[in-house]
Amino acid sequence: MGHIYAILLAGLFAIAAGLVGSVASMKRMVLASDVMSHLALPGLGIAFLLKGNPLVGGGATLFLGTLLVWQLQKKTDLATDASIGVVFAACLGIGALVTPNEDLLEALFGNFQKLSLPGFLLGTAAVMLVVAFLLGMKDRLILDLFSPELAAATGVKVALLDLGFLLVFSLTILVGLRFMGGLLSSALIIIPAATARQLTGRMGQFVVLASAVSLVSVAVGFLISTLILKTSTVGPTIVIVSVLLFVMSLLKKK
Amino acid sequence: MTGGNSGSGWPLELFLAEAKKEFEALSNSNGDRTWKREMVDPLLSVRNLGVAFGNRAVLRQLSFEIYSGDCLAIIGPNGAGKTVLLKALQHLVPYQGEIHWSPEARLGYVPQRVAADRELPLRVSELLAAKARVLHLADQEMDQVSSELNLSPEFLSAGIGTLSGGQFQKVLIAFALLGRPNVLLFDEPTASLDELTEERIYELVHQLQTQRGITLILVSHDLSVVYRYATRVLCLSKNKVCMGPPKEIMTPETLEELYGAPPKYYRHLEEL
Numbered sequence: 001m002g003h004i005y006a007i008l009l010a011g012l013f014a015i016a017a018g019l020v021g022s023v024a025s026m027k028r029m030v031l032a033s034d035v036m037s038h039l040a041l042p043g044l045g046i047a048f049l050l051k052g053n054p055l056v057g058g059g060a061t062l063f064l065g066t067l068l069v070w071q072l073q074k075k076t077d078l079a080t081d082a083s084i085g086v087v088f089a090a091c092l093g094i095g096a097l098v099t100p101n102e103d104l105l106e107a108l109f110g111n112f113q114k115l116s117l118p119g120f121l122l123g124t125a126a127v128m129l130v131v132a133f134l135l136g137m138k139d140r141l142i143l144d145l146f147s148p149e150l151a152a153a154t155g156v157k158v159a160l161l162d163l164g165f166l167l168v169f170s171l172t173i174l175v176g177l178r179f180m181g182g183l184l185s186s187a188l189i190i191i192p193a194a195t196a197r198q199l200t201g202r203m204g205q206f207v208v209l210a211s212a213v214s215l216v217s218v219a220v221g222f223l224i225s226t227l228i229l230k231t232s233t234v235g236p237t238i239v240i241v242s243v244l245l246f247v248m249s250l251l252k253k254k
Numbered sequence: 255m256t257g258g259n260s261g262s263g264w265p266l267e268l269f270l271a272e273a274k275k276e277f278e279a280l281s282n283s284n285g286d287r288t289w290k291r292e293m294v295d296p297l298l299s300v301r302n303l304g305v306a307f308g309n310r311a312v313l314r315q316l317s318f319e320i321y322s323g324d325c326l327a328i329i330g331p332n333g334a335g336k337t338v339l340l341k342a343l344q345h346l347v348p349y350q351g352e353i354h355w356s357p358e359a360r361l362g363y364v365p366q367r368v369a370a371d372r373e374l375p376l377r378v379s380e381l382l383a384a385k386a387r388v389l390h391l392a393d394q395e396m397d398q399v400s401s402e403l404n405l406s407p408e409f410l411s412a413g414i415g416t417l418s419g420g421q422f423q424k425v426l427i428a429f430a431l432l433g434r435p436n437v438l439l440f441d442e443p444t445a446s447l448d449e450l451t452e453e454r455i456y457e458l459v460h461q462l463q464t465q466r467g468i469t470l471i472l473v474s475h476d477l478s479v480v481y482r483y484a485t486r487v488l489c490l491s492k493n494k495v496c497m498g499p500p501k502e503i504m505t506p507e508t509l510e511e512l513y514g515a516p517p518k519y520y521r522h523l524e525e526l
């Protein structure tokens with residue numbers, strides 16, 4: 001049963017990742033956010049070290065790091081762009097140092113394993129929160145994407161909306177953290193959206209396609225990983241499948 | 255018209271010129287309008303407005319008032335703070351001093367450019383609908399604005415990335431008009447547009463002013479437009495701030511001081 005829960009949650013994660021990724025791609029925050037999963041690494045490492053719950057540790061530093069990134073992003077100049085990069089790299093370094101050697105591979109690249117019922121329910125609740133936020137804030141997000149100034153003039157609280165999106169982004173990373181790992185958890189947010197963008201120019205289709213491509217990547221990657229490669233480190237294979245899908249989408253004539 | 259020619263030349267013409275000046279002073283100057291103005295509260299009251307970015311003060315101790323139905327043109331060289339002023343009036347940038355809008359003021363903003371990149375997969379109708387939903391507007395409002403601006407169904411279903419400069423400007427105006435504003439803040443509405451489109455935009459602006467009684471705050475480099483539509487002019491520059499009716503402000507001397515170069519236009523004296 002534990003594996004069924006894990007598979008189901010992986011699927012839910014894929015859908016959330018596609019949704020979040022499509023918005024992130026429209027916000028042009030792809031490069032910065034791709035490495036956001038690094039923020040979880042110090043917390044993951046400490047949790048492994050102390051034999052605590054990895055998700056709690058990873059979630060804590062992910063959350064704190066997100067707040068930090070949000071503050072840094074509000075000041076838009078080159079220095080803060082660089083400082084965001086420094087934060088990400090530092091987290092990777094610290095995380096790698098802190099994590100016990102035998103857990104390092106799992107922390108970085110994930111491990112597909114049984115999921116308890118409470119864990120499954122929590123993960124599902126998190127995904128539902130992500131979807132609810134994106135659907136509920138859809139119009140405000142559209143205005144923010146078009147022009148943060150005009151959105152503010154229309155009464156949208158732009159800074160809070162951006163924070164909300166960053167948190168939802170982090171929450172999605174957290175849901176996928178165990179089986180995708182700290183390095184690759186955000187790759188699935190980025191790549192399927194890029195693929196979907198090649199295939200359509202309409203926002204509704206774009207968002208749905210991103211989720212669909214993400215789901216296919218997870219399914220195919222998971223199957224190849226467990227059945228052919230016989231490994232529970234499914235993250236890298238999933239990412240490679242998503243990249244192959246992206247390459248295929250480039251072949252499509254617009 | 256300094257009247258230093260007593261005893262020479264054309265006494266009747268001098269007399270008429272002076273009389274004309276007095277008449278204009280009565281009908282245009284701020285001081286003589288106060289008897290009317292005191293009976294009406296200003297739509298916007300700005301006191302000692304200051305905006306600074308880091309150490310650089312862009313606006314300093316700016317005070318003025320705007321009344322319903324005015325068309326205020328803000329002129330001045332680049333970097334003088336005209337766009338910053340528009341943003342400050344909408345509380346979009348931090349400022350010192352007081353900016354007080356009367357409670358019935360509803361603002362609409364048409365910026366010079368927006369952050370959106372052309373790649374954004376958004377259609378005109380989707381953009382307008384998003385604002386309508388955020389403001390909880392009735393469905394007909396979008397249709398009303400579309401028909402007022404003559405937006406065809408094809409136009410509405412076009413992606414914003416496929417629009418020309420003039421079409422995009424129309425979208426920004428439509429966007430601003432949703433929610434029935436009674437004040438429109440317009441930043442350089444026709445920069446980078448061809449002359450024909452420019453004419454159309456200004457005709458539209460004029461229509462809004464006369465038919466809908468909308469109060470306009472207009473930043474423009476086009477002095478002929480300012481002269482045509484403005485009832486008040488605010489000039490902003492690093493060394494000089496002045497405010498008054500167009501005839502007072504739009505003199506060659508003031509403009510040269512403002513822009514640092516003599517203006518290249520001719521005012522027809524017969525119009526005086």
